[in-house]
Amino acid sequence: MEFYSAVLDNGLQIVAERSPSAHSVAVGFFVRTGARDETAAVSGVSHFLEHMVFKGTERFTAEDVNRIFDEVGAKYNASTSEEVTLFYAAVLPEYLPRTFDLLAEILRPSLRTDDFDMEKKVILEEIGMYEDQPTFTAYEKLMQTHFAGHPLGQCILGTVESITDLSADQMRSYFNQRYQAGNITLAVAGNFDWSEILALAEEHCAAWPAGSPPRVVEEAQPQGGIEVITNSSSLQQHVMQMTPAPPSSHPDRFAAELLGVVVGDDGGSRMYWDLVDPGYAEMAEMSYNDYDGSGVYLTYCGCAPDETAENLERIQKIFADVNERGISEEELLQAKNKVSSRIVLRSERPMGRLGSLGSNWLYRGEYRSVEDDLKIVETMTTGDISRLLETYPLGQTTTAAVGPLESLNGVG
């Protein structure tokens, strides 16, 4: 695989990883903007804007956009997180020029008021859909509580009120600030010709206004807390917990990733053997999530309400034991084998490479090949894990629960 990078005069960053044996090519625009970059008055605007991007431009109507993506047989979509809005498509190489033209074109959307009013209804439906999912409700509450007072606590979808009140003008002004070329990374993976990518980017993106808007990045100092949302129509108790972990630029992030696998992978982990295997919980997992300037260990446990207190105690015991004794050589080796195999399997599709290519560049300005990732996993030691645990021990700092229970007992 070969790596290429370039920067257009307006500041648009381009990174590309070529794999000539791939059958497809994946293209993504990573815009460094999300819920954390919003003011309270426009809560939910990043995600709503992601939808509006598909509503067309001067050249294309909304119908055209959907039609053309399907005409080229694209596997395409978009997503909005707390800090990145991503637009991507995977296509056969012969359709790259047409797909690139469309994807770049829609990143300068018209934001017509009629479309805005119609799409508002869809966003309100999406909020309704997620309201019916207790795990989503728990996650949102947890983020709000854990990151209270910090931009990461701002919710992605917004609320029925904030979306209802949002105006097309407010969205236009947010767009003008956040979608400047210097705030966008174009990533390409798979079967392509680099000179063609450069030419396409020049042709379709060079006219985008320059600029790179600021973002406030401070490591969060979570105060913790317990939030319980009683939902009598729910049968299971859904509990999520968070505690601080290394931020995305921290060298210990690989150790944190491996620790997550040892402690909370969906199979064969400490939490699996202590909670899921015996049938005490339907799911019990912990993973490491990193953000710009902050990080968390995120724990999820879904179980029968009357098992909740005991399960949280079991989790607390695991965490205390790991904090005190670290992990064994055997556990580390097993985690390395799992993670290495995942890296290889994921890398076989251009779509699988696109995410890590784009986010490594966006978060750290670095390129990491599959071999680089395999090597760093290979060199991790139990000493690295112990050092990580000294700075960022496992814990249950913040808890959010959704289910039949009115309160939680046994939260550590």
Add this chain to the structure above:
Amino acid sequence: MPAQQIKTFELPNGLTLVVERMPEVRSAAFSLLIPAGNVYDPPGQEGCAAVLSDLITRGAGERDSKQLAFDLDNLGLQRNETVSSSHIGLGGATVADRLPEVLRIYADIVLRPVLPENQFDAARAGVEQALRSIEDEPRQKAMLELRRRCYPHPWGLPSDGSMEGLAQLTAQTVHEHYQQCFRPDASILGIAGNVDFDEIHHLVKECFNGWACRPEPVYETGECGPQTDHLEHDSTQTHIGVAYESVPYCDEWYYHAWAAANILGGGMSSRLFSEVREKRGLCYSVYASLSALRDQGRVLCYAGSTNDRAQETLDVLLSELQRLGEGISDEELDRCKAGAKSSLIMQQESSSSRASALARDWYYLGRVTTLDEVHQKVDRLTVPGILEYVEKHPAENFTVLTLGPHPLEVNHGVL
């Protein structure tokens, strides 16, 4: 289409092995379909296959549950165990040179499972929890209940069974399910990746030759229905499921049926997406897809709308389904073909997708279809052909299931 190298072998005990060599990937994947799905659950003990699929990996051969998981993890195996109406599926993917060791362990799992009785309660508790979790996911629940009503019993039953069935289930029954249903002559092993045909054939023979044949077990069949039903649920949205008859995978009209469903509700330029979501803003999620079992097929549609808009959504949805026969444009069909072509080619980038496609094809058709063959069939579709299919199998006689605070009116003109 990229050229494929595929070979099929039959072992003396009847096990079918289908192998695809993919020299461009580093991985190898397998998919083993065993005819032990939940249609074989004894009546009154529904959930049996689901518990068996959990117990089956809790120790095999010389290994106990922990050792087994530990060894498979160390081989980097990304594994899955699934239950469908027809099969228990065991599958996984890892780096290609580790596949032989993985298959040796799976021979133990299939031929020599421990099925520890002292872990029966834990396995059953896990399935009970999964059933309760589905109750908390109304979208999933609605589609599960739709399947139950639109397919004849027991083909539409949920793979996790029922709370009542699980309560009656015994370790003995699970053991019998294993004894009766785990048989090589109707099992299919699909393998795809960077492998050598002869080595794999040799290895599979060595590992699975001792698997003894057994007679085909029987199961009782019954009716579909009820045709319209409402489940009360305190939710923000009303979740709507609609089903009607189509054709199975082996039918000569299958690709026409697939195209018709795709034009209706496949992509973001489909009829449903455009009429229900884009023009009216009634939904976030709306789709139609073809669900094909071996001998029967259905079109399954979903839409979810906040409660006071749900009636309009159901009305628009049903009228769009019925309007399809009035005409299809060439452009709609072209988009369908383009989507199929890129999906088929992209399948070649994943050993897991290929392994499961090989096994699935063999089950449905008793042979392998190459990507090229599928591509040609899709490419030959014409608008008049699809309209002829729609005329033979019109959208009518709907099964409608709603889940939400209030029932909806189903326009009886369409039933």
